[in-house]
Amino acid sequence: DAKTTQPNSMESNEEEPVHLPCNHSTISGTDYIHWYRQLPSQGPEYVIHGLTSNVNNRMASLAIAEDRKSSTLILHRATLRDAAVYYCILRDSLENFNKFYFGSGTKLNVKP
């Protein structure tokens, strides 16, 4: 199963951009890249997903390397509410498509 590698923790200042990296060197051509986040004492929530092209939505942007071996979640202006654990997850669209493998994620601290 394709695995992801993320830094254990990162810190950001409020209202500054945050770039959360994820390495997935064993990604296959059919793996989608998903990002979820988990606020303290809550269940995870969907942030964004992508396959090959960069993606934007109201919460964040996802930049995917040309070789797809890494990706970066971008929060354009961090707020205190963005302090959470961010999970980068690969999901195969062809096999094991109903299994989400969460790693330990990156804990983002946002300083006022």
Next chain:
Amino acid sequence: NAGVTQTPKFRVLKTGQSMTLLCAQDMNHEYMYWYRQDPGMGLRLIHYSVGEGTTAKGEVPDGYNVSRLKKQNFLLGLESAAPSQTSVYFCASSYQILPFYEQYFGPGTRLTVT
């Protein structure tokens, strides 16, 4: 629209006792999932269901059973609780599987087995 709800929120069991965790969703989702999360770790899939009357094993199914008698409900059972099952349990649901589906998670059930 309540989304995904879980009952109970907290529970303490003694070793060997049994219990059932209830997950309910009002979004008419086909797929439902049970995860566990141990301290400082990510979520691990226990069991999942792709529709009413179906269940399948996930990554860590041992010691758990599930049932999906109604589309909106997914039950997780512990027949004989063990301290190793102390964890936070999350239920999730999603529309039918597509490569880019989104899972909606409940608030979690914190279970302690003494």
